[in-house]
Amino acid sequence: MDGQGKTRIGKPVFCRFRDLSREHLNVELQVHTSWTDGQATALEILQTAKQRGLAELAFTEHVREDTSWFPDFKAEILSAARRFDDLRVYVGCETKAIDDNGRLDVSQSVLDACDIVLGVVHRFPDGHGGYLDFKQLSFDETSEIEFRLSMGMIASAPIDVLGHPGGMSLRRHGRFPESYFRALMTATLERGIAIEINSSYLVDMPAFLALCEEVNPFVSIGSDAHKLSELGRCRDQLIELGVGRS
Template sequence: MTTIAIANNTDTKNPNKPYQFRCFRDLQWSDINCDLHMHTSWTDGKARVSDILQLSVQKGLSCVAFTEHVRKSTNWFPEFVQEVRSYAEAYPQLRVLVGCEAKALDTNGGFDVSEEILAECDLVLGSVHRFPNGQGGYINVSRLTLEEFAQIEFELALGLLKFAPIDVLAHPGGMYSRLHDEFPTDFMRELMKVSLERKIAVEINTYYLRNLPNFLELCAEINPYVSIGSDVHRLEQLANCRDQLHGLGVGAP
């Protein structure tokens, strides 16, 4: 059974125990019974930290990660960390991680997060949310062909995997799938292969994926390390990824 310990992740109850990601074909119920991608009212989410923690326990989750959007200029992160860790003390049965989600700035691993924020995090998600134009602005994606769009997103994600200090590649191909259709299989396969080589988890993100069964087939083929994330912005989304995977038999004995 193959696992990877993410070095900068710490268990709030045992600082010496890192978080363990597992390869897809080795997943058990305990590995999917979590939600490792959530946003609260600190950024663009609608729920409070306390509400999410309470519902997480009600839903029987064993581990959650608060992964707010950040930038290099973000100055509120220490207060956010303090709030999460303070509320987490009331739920000793739940493992609570503090993390962030930051976006790619270029194809060379440029990453929009400060060293101070990274030092506070148990879990770091890297994502592609916009296409930088190299001049401080962003490409107008409406002018791109489907092939150009997919190629740019692929190259930005590849840069994160190869060069950025991330634990998880969040919603790979997510921009393309949200605006167009399923991300090209050849690009996704290559991202999974590189993620496996780099020992970085690929996120199974049910908020962005157009075709979950197809994505899982590719996971079964490449067998990358995977992270489970519903990309929670509203309370009703909590544990959606776990529940969909369970419904498809992932993690079953």
């Protein structure tokens, strides 16, 4: 319930890229707090989001299968959100793929508590309970493994958004194959989930947007904000690039 006795309900509604309006851009759907690796509290984030005129905000904290603090995290978010009736607030998580079959490093209780679930690739499982060493992998190997893990999540994981697609390849090699981006967009569209436009990872935003124009997937807008200064960054970049109908 919010401060007026009204219930905050539902999940974010994603639209397809060509249908984006300026209103659709005015969201921040990947935010991290000091509960994990963010640098601000939920209240500080909400205050800054209001100052920057954002309409929707999703707290998508990093979780693992043994995460036990999520109920307290959610309670803090909902309590802080009661002071901001003009800002639609979602509680969610960011969880990583742990095999090619779409299995996630998250508990069912956390999934049940979320309004939005971002599935991402962070580490590459070695099949024996450990992880591969990024330093030992070529660009082709990195991008191919990341693509397989991503496609597994799209096919069967209980996610709403494929977060920072190609992110590990982009961070380590500065690129990700266009054919893989296109295939990920096509697969998310077929399943009806969103692919994230993430201003923190994309090294060539215009090229990614051109593919979005071509495939027309459902999209989620996220800055992967860990600092107050990053809130609304993706929105602002998209507006600067001319995205969104007036």
